[in-house]
Amino acid sequence: MESRFPTERLRKLREALEGLKLEGYLVFHPANIHYFTGSQQAGELSQALLITPDSAILFLPEMGAYQVSRELKAKVDLEVSRVGEEALTRLRKAVQAFKLLGFDDASQARLTKLRVGGVKLKAHPEIAEGLRMVKDEGEIRAMRKAASILKRGFRAVLNVLKPGIREFEVAAEAEYALRMGGSDFYAFPSLVASGGRSAYPHGPPTSRKLRRGDVVVVDLGARFSGYCVDATRTFLIGEAKPTVLKAYQAVLEAYKMAAGRVRPGMSGSEADEYARRLLQARGFGEAFTHGLGHGVGLEVHEAPRLSPSSRDLLKAGSTFTLEPGVYLPGRFGIRVEDTFLLAEDGVKPLTGWVEKETLLV
């Protein structure tokens, strides 16, 4: 049943191409190639996917051909380059047959190598981005499974959090539980930031030992069938200082405020503002130094963005994080985050199971 999704995606893409009067769409970005072919390895091993109204051709090196041919879930032809062949030669040749192709995005270096006299390549990252932003049934199913795996990661964290354990040991236990739970690698490198380091919004684990009284921010991701989920919990080792509790309550209120108000049709900046105003009212406006959230799917950061400058429109079927935080340099930081699915009547948590009210360990 899952196999019909890439076919449906190709159909929608071709509709978009017709509307824009493009002869085809060149896909370079690995997550986009994965999306249109149903094969993660196609994304990782290919040079590009060329989609036209009546064909889809994947350009890939010999080493990936056997594996990818067994994984493909859509009707895609393979154009295989032999070892030693200049990687882009076959693609350059294929592209020459067109006058105007759209493409998703690529590095300048790659485009320079590909540029062919007479062919116009026009950037249309929004086509793939727009399709990917609204998840289908199979995608939601994969994300629910990833969320159930992520739960194991946080349980492992709860089991080991105590004075004396090192930040990287906490990460090791969490990641072991994720892998044993069936996570494809990881969605992103785990963050474990304790004590003064919790004031880093992006704190990878170090050899710092946890102490009584520490705030510990743990941000973990899991991945299933290529689909990511992302969640953060903030723990307190032992007794909570009143200032820490006050900040924690404010973050939790901001989280609940945003989760209660987000609706389809709202912009990313509007959603952000619900949480931001709440934190401002509690005196933590300056300490909320990042946006409210980001889309999650085949990539852990994708459209839509939820931030003061985002004009992205939130749509039913989108999946994104809500993650208000406050960071007080030299003191501590707090963040609470879940991945949500937006339905017509508001957001439903995908990862929202670990108690958020219980921060004491």
Next chain:
Amino acid sequence: MESRFPTERLRKLREALEGLKLEGYLVFHPANIHYFTGSQQAGELSQALLITPDSAILFLPEMGAYQVSRELKAKVDLEVSRVGEEALTRLRKAVQAFKLLGFDDASQARLTKLRVGGVKLKAHPEIAEGLRMVKDEGEIRAMRKAASILKRGFRAVLNVLKPGIREFEVAAEAEYALRMGGSDFYAFPSLVASGGRSAYPHGPPTSRKLRRGDVVVVDLGARFSGYCVDATRTFLIGEAKPTVLKAYQAVLEAYKMAAGRVRPGMSGSEADEYARRLLQARGFGEAFTHGLGHGVGLEVHEAPRLSPSSRDLLKAGSTFTLEPGVYLPGRFGIRVEDTFLLAEDGVKPLTGWVEKETLLV
């Protein structure tokens, strides 16, 4: 002592700029920003680094400022954008002061947002690439440490390889050992490919259970202070079929042939040819479906490339893999890989400790 390296790197870069008559160099690529600032988080959290003859300015969002300011190892000023500010606004403004800037590489979408009338941006990825290709003392030290961590990962694999264990469980044990050994996250997602799947050159672990008679290819990486190492061993569970032993011996001979012949001044294609000819002579030429190796450092794939089409020149101080392999679809695959440092008189293995002759488990 380590802190002098980024300063030295900036000095060399400025020399190159002068030679090319560029007013400055815009650095977008995270690994390059890490290289010139000495801060991994600067690479992960910044928008860009602008280096001119007398300044270095890092453009980053508020959320990274506190953390990055504590990590920097070179004299770099911070230009911090507030939440809600369009990310590239400050950078665009700074760039307007120039007529001709070089840059490393960036996505088309990013460059489009940045393009300012009157300023010419010229792609010079080879400047950063060339500097990074020759490792300094501190980099080699970090890679040696990563190699000692990687050893623990392979020991963990040897401890658990037996019929009945699943591929992803092997990965979980290896990665746990790497994390507990002090690896920064991982250099790349571990590959564990057993039985018929060993014929995939890039086989991530699945739930397949190992069986007696299986060939198992395990490709692991470790990372320390941002520096990666990469190695592969092929194991056999139980008795080896003669065809497997024949292929294994051929791969090992190719590995030794390449390791014995590579010298500074040789091109990447010349190095590749030593291994390729050997495998051709043993009847496995068609089965060696990828290049001989790749540079390793802040990224697990960087310059130089060693492949039939590579014109990269190998230099003393470069670090790269040698990894001949044979892949027989529907049957099995074999690969042996280590990360090496090239000295004046040839390569020295950084990861070359796990026995390569012992493939039986």
